Amino acid sequence: MGVTCVCQVPVAEGKSVQQTVDMVHKKLEQLGAVKQGSFCVDCETYHATGTVSGQPSKLLYVMHNSETPLSCLALFENGPCLVADANFDVLMVKLKSHFQNAKGHKVECRGSRYRYCDFLIKVGTVTMSSSARGISVEVRAYCQ
Template sequence: MGVTCVCQVPVAEGKSVQQTVDIVHKKLEQLGAVKQGNFCVDCETYHATGNVSGQPTKLLYMMHNSETPLSCMALFEGGPCLIADANFDVLMVKLKSHFQNAKGHKVECRGTRYRYCDFLIKVGTVTMSSSARGISVEVEYCPCVVPGDCWNLTKEFMQSFLGPSVPELPSVFSAKPEGLFAPSDGVDTMTQYLELFNKLRKQQVPGTNVR
């Protein structure tokens, strides 16, 4: 697993979410990218029930990634992060006296995987409450694990099919000392997805049926 950037793609003016996704697909295919199946990232939100009086309720985010189907990731609000096997979902049911599932808060991102040379690209539609909320693009530069060494190359590649929508260096990397390796366990990638999901919760996308 190399350095990965996850960003939001704005819906094109006058287009729907799906039409914008199709435009991104077409641009990738024109570059020579080849489809390599599908992907899915999902997130369930839990509220801690045993919080100290007067303290805000801490949130726990349970996340899954089809790239690592045997793993489950739990990200606590403000840290830390726990990685376990898929049976952790079963454990959460037994911990219902400590963590309550926030019904209606499940987020899912599904889409298509592409391969272009040393890049793995995933274009997905983010849905909440059965409504399309936005578009995500994940770009992984597979040969490198040092963000500072490959960001300019990654950014240039993303500009070739996203234009001005390319973000700056993700905060998950910029907050680290220069040269620190990106973890191979996918924590940095899932942290970026979580940031995107939380951002999309707070906004509406034109042309979608958002409740």
């Protein structure tokens, strides 16, 4: 288990999200980083259909990561986190009377993975409803 840091990268002034991502890729390659493929992380938001004791319903976030394709994460707002089988989505469909998918709130981060010395670097474009919203960079100490 290594140390991981995820940060948001500002879009360069006068540039688009994609142009800024391309600039980051170019800088990594100039440093000697080697491209090792791609990744995708997505998050779907659900809200509880009923209320409990007059309290507003909490949100449930279901996340998938291409690096762990056989599992997913389910996180309650300000609550517990569950690591589940990838078929958890099927369960969410069966629970549609209790949880509704918040349409238009799917967030996705797609991009490229690089290896540089002892680090794994992932640069991704964050999108919501097919619209680019930002850039994410994850740097992780590489452990084998």
